[in-house]
Amino acid sequence: MTLRLQNVQKAYPSGFMAVKGVDLDVEDGEFFTLLGPSGCGKTTTLRMIAGLEAPTAGKIFIGGNDFTDTHPRDRDVAMVFQSYALYPHMTVRENLGLNLEIKHVASAEIVARIQNIARMLDIGALLDKKPGELSGGQRQRVALGRALIRRPNIFLMDEPLSNLDLKLRERTRTELKKLHETLKVTTIYVTHDQAEALVLSNRIGIMDSGDLIQVGTPQEIYDRPKSVFVARFVGTPSINLVNVVVQNLNGRLAIRLTGDEKPLDSVLLPASEEVFRKLGQSGLELILGVRPEAIGVLTGLHPDAAPAEIDLVEPMGSVNNIVLRFTNGVGSTADGEPLIGVVTSNESHERGQKVWIRVRPERLVLFDKATGHTVTVLSKERWEEL
Amino acid sequence: MTAQQAISSAPAHDRAAAQATKGLSFRPTLGNIGAVFVVGLWLFPVYWIALTSLKPIVEINNAVPIFIFTPTLENYRELFTKFDFARVLMNSLVIAFVSCFVVIVLAVLAAYALARMKVPGEKHIALWILSLRFLPPIAVAIPFYIQWQDLNLLDTYAGLIIIYVAFNLPFAIWMMRGFLADVPVALEEAALLDGLTRLQIIRRIVVPVVMPGIASTAIFTFVFTWNEYLMALMLTAFKSVTVPVTIAKFVQPYTILWGQLSAAVVIQVVPMLIVVFLLQRHIVRGMTLGAVK
Numbered sequence: 303m304t305l306r307l308q309n310v311q312k313a314y315p316s317g318f319m320a321v322k323g324v325d326l327d328v329e330d331g332e333f334f335t336l337l338g339p340s341g342c343g344k345t346t347t348l349r350m351i352a353g354l355e356a357p358t359a360g361k362i363f364i365g366g367n368d369f370t371d372t373h374p375r376d377r378d379v380a381m382v383f384q385s386y387a388l389y390p391h392m393t394v395r396e397n398l399g400l401n402l403e404i405k406h407v408a409s410a411e412i413v414a415r416i417q418n419i420a421r422m423l424d425i426g427a428l429l430d431k432k433p434g435e436l437s438g439g440q441r442q443r444v445a446l447g448r449a450l451i452r453r454p455n456i457f458l459m460d461e462p463l464s465n466l467d468l469k470l471r472e473r474t475r476t477e478l479k480k481l482h483e484t485l486k487v488t489t490i491y492v493t494h495d496q497a498e499a500l501v502l503s504n505r506i507g508i509m510d511s512g513d514l515i516q517v518g519t520p521q522e523i524y525d526r527p528k529s530v531f532v533a534r535f536v537g538t539p540s541i542n543l544v545n546v547v548v549q550n551l552n553g554r555l556a557i558r559l560t561g562d563e564k565p566l567d568s569v570l571l572p573a574s575e576e577v578f579r580k581l582g583q584s585g586l587e588l589i590l591g592v593r594p595e596a597i598g599v600l601t602g603l604h605p606d607a608a609p610a611e612i613d614l615v616e617p618m619g620s621v622n623n624i625v626l627r628f629t630n631g632v633g634s635t636a637d638g639e640p641l642i643g644v645v646t647s648n649e650s651h652e653r654g655q656k657v658w659i660r661v662r663p664e665r666l667v668l669f670d671k672a673t674g675h676t677v678t679v680l681s682k683e684r685w686e687e688l
Numbered sequence: 689m690t691a692q693q694a695i696s697s698a699p700a701h702d703r704a705a706a707q708a709t710k711g712l713s714f715r716p717t718l719g720n721i722g723a724v725f726v727v728g729l730w731l732f733p734v735y736w737i738a739l740t741s742l743k744p745i746v747e748i749n750n751a752v753p754i755f756i757f758t759p760t761l762e763n764y765r766e767l768f769t770k771f772d773f774a775r776v777l778m779n780s781l782v783i784a785f786v787s788c789f790v791v792i793v794l795a796v797l798a799a800y801a802l803a804r805m806k807v808p809g810e811k812h813i814a815l816w817i818l819s820l821r822f823l824p825p826i827a828v829a830i831p832f833y834i835q836w837q838d839l840n841l842l843d844t845y846a847g848l849i850i851i852y853v854a855f856n857l858p859f860a861i862w863m864m865r866g867f868l869a870d871v872p873v874a875l876e877e878a879a880l881l882d883g884l885t886r887l888q889i890i891r892r893i894v895v896p897v898v899m900p901g902i903a904s905t906a907i908f909t910f911v912f913t914w915n916e917y918l919m920a921l922m923l924t925a926f927k928s929v930t931v932p933v934t935i936a937k938f939v940q941p942y943t944i945l946w947g948q949l950s951a952a953v954v955i956q957v958v959p960m961l962i963v964v965f966l967l968q969r970h971i972v973r974g975m976t977l978g979a980v981k
Contacts, residue, residue, distance in 0.1 A: 354877050374880045381881050387874035391896040401882040448882075 303365045303455035303488050304330050305351065310360035312346050312512075320346045322512035323360070328505075331486040337499040337535070338509035344492045347509070348458055351490060352381050364455060380449035381458040384465070386441050388433040394444050395429040401452050419447045422481075439470050446478075450485070457489040463498060475501055496536045500524070508532050525665050525681070526688055530589065530674035533667060539594045539623055539644070541667075543636035546590045548668070550578055555678075555685050557590060559608055559633035567606060569663050573685035577678045580687070588677060589636045591667035597643035598660035599624050599651065607658035608633050613640055615651050622647050626659065633659075636671075741950035748946045763947035764955075771934065771948065773955070780930040781959065783845055784913045787852035791860045791909045792902060794853070799864035800890060804876070814865060820858040829922045836923055843925040851919050856909045863908065867901025868894070903967040910963050914956075931956045 307326040313319050321343040328334045336344035349355040351362060353374030361370045369377055389397050395416060402412045420426040423443045433441055442462060449457060463471045463478075479502055482489060493499055499506050500520040507517045508531075516528040527533035533541045549556045549565070555573045556565035581588075600607060609630045616623035626641040628634060635641060641659070645651070666680040678685045740748055742759035767773040798817075802810055832851065833842070841847030871894060879889045895902065917932040924933065935956065938949035 352877075352881060354880070374877075375883045375885075379881065381878070383874050383878060385872065385874050387872065387878040389875065389879075389893060389897075391899075400879075400884075404883040404888070448878075452882075 304328060304363075305456060305488060305490065306363040306366075307347070307351070308361045308363065310347065310350060310357045310362060312343070312350060312355065313358045319512050321350070321357075324509075324514045326507060326514065326517070328488060328490065331488055332504045333482050333489045333491065333502055335491040335493060335499040335503040335506045336509055337493060337496060337506050339494055339535070341511075342509040343512040344509045345460055348381075348460055348490060348492045351456070352379050352458055353377050378452075378455045379458060380452050380454035380456075381460065382445050382449050382462045384461040386433075386445040386462075386465075388441055388444055388448070390433050393430050393432055394425065394436075397433070397444060398429075398448050398451050401448070415451050419451045422450070423447050438465055439474065442466065442474065446481075450481075453487075455488065457487045459489065459491045461493050461495075464493070464495070471498075478502060497538065500536065506536075508535060526676075526679045527591070527667060528676050528688060530591070530669050533591050533669075533676075537593060539642045542592045542594065542597065542641045543639075543669070544590045544592060544641070545634045545636050545671075546588055546668075548581060548586050548588055550581075559628075561630075561632040561634070562608065566608075566661055568660050569666065569680075571663060571680065571683055571685060573678065574687070576687050577685050580677055587671050589669040589671055589674075590661075591669060592661055593665050594623070594642045594644040596662040596664040596666065597626075597641060598662055599626070599643045599645055599649075600658040600660055601651075601655070602658075604658035604660070607660045610641070610657055610659045612651055612653055612655045612657060614653060617647060620647055621645065622649070622651065624651055626657070628659075629656070737950045737953050740946055741954045743947065745947050763951040767948050767951050767955070771937075773934065773952065776929050776931055776934045777955065779845070779924075779928045780914060780932075780956075783848050783852065783928070783930060784910055784959075786845070787849050787856065787913045788906055788910045790849070790853050791856045792906055794857060795860035795864045795905060796868075796890075796895065796898075796902065798857075798861045799868050800894065802861070802865050803868040804873075814862065817858050818862045821855075821862075825855060825918055829918060832919070833922050842923055843927050845928050847923050848920060848928060848930070851923065852913045852916065855919075856912060860905050860909055863905045864898075864901060867898050867904075870901075871897050907964055907967050911960055914960055 305326070305328040307324050310321060310324045310326075311319065312321040324343075324347060326334075336347060338344050346355060350357050353369075353372060357370065361368055363369065364377065364379070389400070392400070398416050398419060399412050402415065407415075416429070417426075420429060423446060425440065425443050425447060428436060428440055428444065433444065436444065442465070445462065463474055466474060475498060482502070491499075491502060500523075503520055505517060505519055506523050508515045508523065510531055516523060516532050518526070523532060523536050527536070530543065534543075545560045547558045547560065549558070551565070551570065553572055554570050555577070557569050558565045598607075608628060609632060610626045611629050612624055613627055614625040616625065621644050624643045624645055626643060628641070643659070651657070663680060663683060668677045668679075668685075669675065670677050676688050679688055680686075739755070741763055742761070743754070743757055744760050744762060747754045747757050801807065802814055807813065836842045836847050839847075841850070875893055875897065876889050879893045884892065915932060916930075917936070920930040920933045921936070924930065931952065935949060935952045938945040938952065
């Protein structure tokens with residue numbers, strides 16, 4: 303079942319706009335995640351799709367039909383709440399079957415479906431227990447079962463994993479992905495956890511302060527973020543933002559760190575005409591976005607690279623996060639934050655060690671200093687437009 | 689291994705020690721003794737009344753209090769033969785239960801509307817409803833008598849039930865509003881998505897979950913109605929007299945019928961004990977545990 307949001311808005315009587323005009327097309331069977339920080343409007347949008355809140359403007363189409371004013375009861379949309387919202391006075395079996403009972407499904411069918419769901423989600427042993435007797439993970443699976451058993455057109459999930467501990471969250475995440483691959487129900491998923499979004503989604507929609515900022519596949523969002531906000535939100539550790547000055551050097555983009563006279567020789571790459579034209583407009587002082595895995599931390603002597611000092615080494619098991627600061631007046635970060643690079647834990651580094659930084663030409667992004675919007679993206683060793 | 693099994697499989701001297709410390713241990717500290725004394729002080733009148741109700745009249749009127757005697761049911765028998773207590777008891781029971789039932793039904797619905805539906809000025813309405821309770825009943829006792837006389841409601845069940853519902857509803861609504869506010873909205877939203885109508889949600893989801901609140905409100909309403917004296921005195925005469933009014937009748941111009949009075953008091957307390965005992969099972973902590981994390 304397809305889902306379309308057309309200029310959907312939610313304004314509160316106080317004037318506050320929780321959702322500022324969202325346009326969205328979700329394909330049949332797609333797993334679409336609304337990702338963003340707390341208060342960005344993603345849950346409100348989800349609730350408008352469910353019908354629990356009415357949009358103050360705009361339309362919602364399910365399967366091509368206008369469902370904007372339809373009661374949630376009649377939308378054939380199932381939702382898993384962040385708090386699970388299981389009926390505490392009913393057994394798991396009754397929780398699962400309530401919807402089917404209300405819709406007057408035959409009891410034989412209800413029994414069959416409950417068995418099926420119990421097998422799928424491994425909750426057979428829990429059927430006669432009440433929610434109060436279950437653990438968090440078990441309740442979560444029952445909540446999922448309650449939504450699945452209805453075979454809805456659209457599946458909505460509001461941060462269903464946020465109450466689980468890390469290991470359980472990762473396991474359930476994988477199960478959810480497998481479930482979606484099997485059932486192929488259109489799913490709208492809301493979360494603030496970018497790792498969840500990257501793992502589970504076919505496409506992600508990033509929201510901030512009521513606006514839908516960027517929509518794309520996980521890889522697109524990661525490689526080609528539209529703005530500093532998107533780049534910083536996705537990817538851990540966070541992307542590094544470095545102040546740079548750029549110049550056209552015979553058709554190649556020369557990038558210079560502040561305080562440095564020569565451009566970085568590791569990133570002297572061609573750019574298209576349109577890019578140079580855009581640069582002409584946005585000026586030459588930009589912000590370079592470098593992912594931690596694209597920062598090379600070099601020991602030994604590399605006078606061509608930028609000098610830096612190690613502030614902290616964070617061991618992460620297979621890799622180490624190296625927290626660095628530029629030294630010798632060369633290079634500065636846009637927000638004053640230290641740089642973070644990632645190295646394998648086979649190499650060893652120490653606090654206070656003097657090293658050299660090389661920027662690898664992988665997934666680099668140049669942002670406009672004033673607006674934070676992306677000017678150009680490095681793709682296959684060439685600077686392109688977004 | 690349960691605690692029982694752990695205890696019985698341990699060596700003998702350990703077993704004795706475990707048995708000794710199982711359950712609450714009473715240590716004679718000053719605080720504990722003081723507590724026992726105070727409780728005893730408060731319970732004594734209750735004990736004395738129960739005792740008195742079983743005493744023959746001669747021993748009741750004795751100058752020195754008697755604690756050992758041959759108990760008799762004479763007082764109880766007189767209640768039911770001479771004072772038509774069976775009917776009085778029936779009156780009280782019917783009036784109290786019907787009032788309680790009507791109050792609960794109306795209060796739950798009204799409180800649900802206040803708690804859930806976006807009523808403009810909801811807080812003001814709620815406070816105004818509560819303020820109705822501030823009215824001293826005695827201020828309206830006589831006006832009600834006059835009106836009830838015109839409406840032929842004097843000395844009827846209906847007459848008293850209407851009054852009790854009117855007086856208890858405000859506080860019941862206030863209590864239920866609080867209890868309903870504690871029911872997670874997400875439960876009802878999940879039920880909405882499951883396809884239930886609003887009434888179905890109230891009946892099948894909200895009421896079972898808020899049952900502890902309903903039980904508390906019911907206990908409160910029942911006790912108030914059961915013990916009410918003033919309005920019952922004003923508005924009943926012979927046919928629908930209630931227990932409290934009848935008990936007052938035992939204080940007569942020349943004598944106080946202690947024996948019958950005590951028996952009547954004992955009987956009056958029993959239904960309240962039963963109602964509270966039955967309903968307190970529903971006040972189970974954590975009724976909503978497990979619904980919402």
